Amino acid sequence: MTTTLHHAPPEAPAEPMELFRIMLEDEFAAETTRLTQLTVCARRPRHGGYDPRILDGLITSARQRIAATAHALRRMSEGTYGVCATCDKPIPLGRLHIAPTAAHCARCAPARDRS
Template sequence: MTGRRSDACAQQPAAREDPPVATTVHRAPGLLRCMLEERRRTDTVWLAHLVICDESPDVTGDDSATVEAFVAAARHGVADTTQALHRMQQGTYGICEACGKDIPLGRLRNLPHARFCVRCQRRAAQRWSAPLPTAPPW
């Protein structure tokens, strides 16, 4: 065998470029689906544990109002993730419900069940926290 390489070996593949960074949900649906499913499992297990604790308050030492607040939060978490998985199935996941623009992937990684982009979420929060009109002093 000589020191020459065959033509096939001489042609080296072009340097691979890094894949583009996923900036929208459309480029990383598998990861987000796994995150949502894991979150729903975790919240469901936590909810079952809390229901048992609510029936036996001696287990946690928490008062019933605290346990009820935890139960409500866990139920809310299960509902949020279930709705997000439904939106994913319908093809509307990752789209802001207010403005119709894509929700950035970074926001969905931090809050996988997000329904609004940050801008629209802030607007909604401002509306919700606006002071109620006061009654006239008379």
């Protein structure tokens, strides 16, 4: 007689905010890994095949995404994630799905965030 153990599939998070937390944590980990890789390339003799100016831009961009993700995770732990930092109204879930680090609703978002 053979006994087979069946593991139940992991339960999907019930709350949309839990899904956003998972997305943000995954993004933070991915961007941190990317920044580490870019930093290693920057220290190589020929910058790992990157043009130095492009590499600097990629490093700056990765740092900005890490900071935005960390800020979103902090807002989540404070209970203010999903609430517009300007008008205090809820940010629609669709906007958070597209831009999980959004701190403003589309109406209040700075012009640079809308382009």
